[in-house]
Amino acid sequence: MGHSTTIWDQKSEFEVIKDWNNIDQVVLRSPRGASARVSLHGGQVISWRxxxxxxLLFTSSKAILKPPKAMRGGISIYFPQFGNCGMLEQHGFARNRMWSIDNEPPPTPSNDGNGKVSVDLLLKPSEDDLKCWPHCFEFRLRVSLAMDGNLTMVSRIRNIDAKPFSFSFAYHTYLSVSDISEVRIEGLETLDYLDNLCQRERFTEQGDAITFESEVDRVYLGSPNIVAVLDHEKKRTFVIRKEGLPDVVVWNPWERKSKTMVDFGDEEYKQTLCVDGALIERPVNLKPGEEWTAKLELSAIPSTYCSDHLDHTGLSI
Structure with missing residues (x-):
């Protein structure tokens, strides 16, 4: 497997390798040993260790590892739509396209001097994309790995067209969990949500925390900027911090739907939970020349530190 490597200190590392389809992947390594992999197919984070x-991320053992289909797992980008409507493919085209390493900023990965390593990717519409969604844009994605192993994704979408356009967005995030029955989400209590299993009917969350005993497909609206996913068996808590993403998608297919998905194992619903920072209920309307920015930061910490110590009011990414 051929590769080229760029190293700017003796510990932090940025490496470009070829995958099994001869597609570039960027490997980020922090000085303490954490790592992340980002595929240029879809700008998809396919590993975070x-x-x-x-x-820390789930990938199905039955994932289809060949373009143009997005791989089932990791973190994929839903843009310019969430769901299935119009001429666009389901959840938009960004997750199915080839991205490039961004030359602006220069292709040398950014480093803040504290062991943080980043890569910048760029997506522009193809001629085929413009036939289905006739809007010119530049989508810049920065994926960063911090010294402490936290993973950050920053998306910047600029309208370079002569007319406005609107879009919805999500970071579709497959978290790896020990047993879905032992997992709970805190931070979404009392919120309204749209239930995709009930024709997007609107309900209000009644539980003290969200737990799982059947299929779930919901969009929680107007959520706080910090949400926690507690895995009791692994004694691990995922902390999700976000900016510019007012909604949170919670999804698990459970047993019956898992058996209908060709790229998902029959029993794999037990080992994953999707919790997405998203913008769905009120799409962005971007005028010519305007830019929209959203951030997502993921950390995994021992559950003994959560969740009473989480600050649900502030956010600094």
Whole structure:
């Protein structure tokens, strides 16, 4: 497997390698041993490991690892739509297209001097994209891995067209969990949500925390900027911090739907939970020359530190 490597200190590393389809992947490594992999197919984060080498994202054993289909797992980007409508493919085209390493800023990965390593990717519409969605844009994505292993994704979408356009967006994030029955989400209590299993009917969350015993497909509206996913068995908590993403999608297919998905194992619903920072209920309307920015930061910490110590009011990414 051929590769080229760029190193700017003795520990932090940025590497470009070829995958099994001869598509570039960027490997980010922090000085303490955490790592992340980003595929230029879809700008998709396909791996995020902590300093002990434990994989924190789920990928299906039956994932289709060949373009043009997005791989089932990791973190994929839903743009310019969430769901299935019009001439666009489901959840938009961004996750199915080839991205490039961005030359503006220069292709040398950014480094803030504190062991943080980043890569900048760029997506522009193809001629085929413009036939289905006739809007010119530049989508810049920065994926960063911090010294402490936190993973950050920053999306910047600029309208370079002569007319406004609107879009919805999500970071579709497959978290790896020990057993879905032992997982709960905190931070979404009392919120309204749209239930995709009930024709997007609107309900209000009644539970003290969200737990799982059947299929779930919901869009929680107007959520706080910090949400916690507690995995009791692994004694691990995922902390999701976000900016510019007012909604949170919660999805698990459970047993019956899992058996209908060709790229998902029958029992794999037990090992994953999707919790997406998203913008769905009120799409962005971007005027010519305007730019929209959204941030997502993921951290994985021992559950003993959560969740009473989470500050649900502030956010600094």
């Amino acid at each position: 902590n300093e002990r080498g434990e994989e």
